[in-house]
Amino acid sequence: MRGSWLGVVIVAASGAAAVGRPAMAQSLPPVTPAVVGAAPADVQQVRDEIARLIKELLALERRLLELESPKSLESPKSPKSPESPESPKSPEGPKSPESQTPAPPAPAPAAGSRMFNPDTSVIANFLGVAGRNPLSSQPVMQLSEAEVSFQAVVDPFARADIFLAGSAEGVEVEEGFITFTSLPGKLLLKAGRMRAQFGKVNTLHTHALPTADRPIVTDNLVGGEEGITDAGFSLSHLIANPALFLEVIGEVYRGDDPVFQSPERSKLAYVGHVRGYRDLTESTNIDLGTSFAFGPTDVGTPLAPGDPILNKRLIGIDATFRYRPPQRAIYQRLNLRTELIWSRQDLPLGARANAFGFYGLGEYQFARRWYVGGRFDRSGRVDDGTLHDNGGSIFMTFWPSEFSQIRGQARRTKYAEGIVAHEFLFQFNFSIGAHGAHVF
């Protein structure tokens, strides 16, 4: 609508100018220095020139209006069709009737500025839990998150991805970053707020997980649901070689997330990741990674500038094996994954806490819409590695379509305190809007 009004104003102004100009042309000669004192023939020449320019201007305006009309948007300029005069002709003579018929125009793209709107989608995660667990405050049912995403190309050099997460607590920017896609030296730079490239689970949004929850080791050592999600920079480099896909990532963050808390600007958090990937066969591949994270923490008590810095170091190893036969890709797949994480946390008075945790997960698709899987968890606690929580889950997922999934998960957790919880989690994930990319 705004565009229409603008168009009307421009056209009206152009029209007024076009109408007004002859009158101006009549009055111009007497005041134009170049014309003052000129012979009548010269004046006439100037008038003719102005009249010619006005005529050209009107022609250009007509052309502009034609270009602005929706019809002109129907078919983006494309290479000349085979039927164009320059097209090489078949020596055999006329082509098939189809090839002689001019192809219909491409479908009209969205008109006006709507063409530049970002791809928009909403993914909602409805989560429920049944069973007794005195150490969990998870409500029986909740819309744990509704994630709105906006994604688009910014300019020839970058694209942007914004993810807003809404929940009962409010709306927050889960991620929002710009990615520079055209840097030299096989570099990729991201700037903004993003999930750090530490291991696998930390990089995934909740709806992209194969389970209704995150592994215990993620909860205990890597910040749980939010994980290492912070404002900063991520620079990655592709090391070209014929043997395998090799990527090195270095990241720097402000230090304001569940894992790292920085009391001052000069103390930042750092994350590094090396990923190696290789296709074993047409149907199988292996994905290996190692991660490192380092940064300041407050160990539960906000630090003031000048307080002694308590650092945390995390080291992770992840391995994924995938099987997916290409011809049966929509019916069958197997994913096996493990992540091992070591944590070293500085404590007050020079003490340190070391902890280790891991999970092993397997997921198998046995029909077009059905998946089953299991996960084993074991993890120490970040401030006391001698306290171990153990768990095990089995889960089944049904995908009514590509855009929704229903999941049930039976979970047993044995906490270090000796408490054993048996729970049943259920989850409905659904998305609307633009078709997003599949998770790999």
Place this chain on the structure above:
Amino acid sequence: MIKSLVRLLVMASAVAVATASPRAAAPLKIVATTTDLASLATEIGGDKVKVNSLALGKQNPHFVDPKPSFISLLSAADLLIVVGRELEIGWLPPLQTSSRNGKIQVGGSGYLDVSANVKILEIPTGQITRAMGDVHPFGNPHYWLDPGNGRIMARNIQVKLSQIDPPNATYYAQRYADFDQRLAAAEKRWDATMAPYRGTKVVTYHRSWPNLMERWGLDVMGYVEPKPGIPPSPSHIIALIGEMKRQGVKLIVVEPYFEVKTPQSIANQVGGQVLVLPPSVGGVEAATDYIKLFDYNVATLSAALRQTTGK
């Protein structure tokens, strides 16, 4: 001393110039999202290009894993050729971003969507919702299954190659002319073979075949999938069987990446047959290039139609 040095340098330069052979230009690296595009790119590019395809011919092109090994290929590519019309929307965009290759980003000098000016069918009109299944708002993306469109796609590739590699423009034009000639000759054969079956009704599993069916006047009466991307339900199958019996439809065309159990049980009920037909180059061993894909499909389809219609 200086004189000797100068003489030595001059001699060395002369030897270097004399022995230096003109370095053969490296072939352009092309990555095509499907084997059909790869085949057309090879037809036009000849030995001036090196072509890789991301999806395999026997693979459902809607569901390709965005594997990191593809990033390596895309990273080094001079040209990325895509089917477009959102066929690759579920897997290509993150690969492009991760490729660190500005040329192959949408709108870049090394990006080519070959769907420009081709004949697109089933462009939805009115309101589009996911209740219609996994519909493509820009029309059915399986348009390469009309050889007339294949000619336009090849022409689009020729123009693009000429733009990014002007010294070989004449070579690409000659290759296109040769392909056009062979395709035109093949089209005459295919048209003649398929002519008796114009108007015959068939059923297909997915909406992969509208362009091929329209080209040869076959009428797609229904689909095994109730809606695009939605697996068949018992009620839909029962209704489909009833309709096939009522209209006397005997042939079910299935892509190689779908299960044949359901189509086979339908065929058993209606006294018909299932025909597995490859929509892409490499879908069967005999379909080694774009023209051979149609050679195989026309021969197989006409044989099945002959059997089911008695013509």
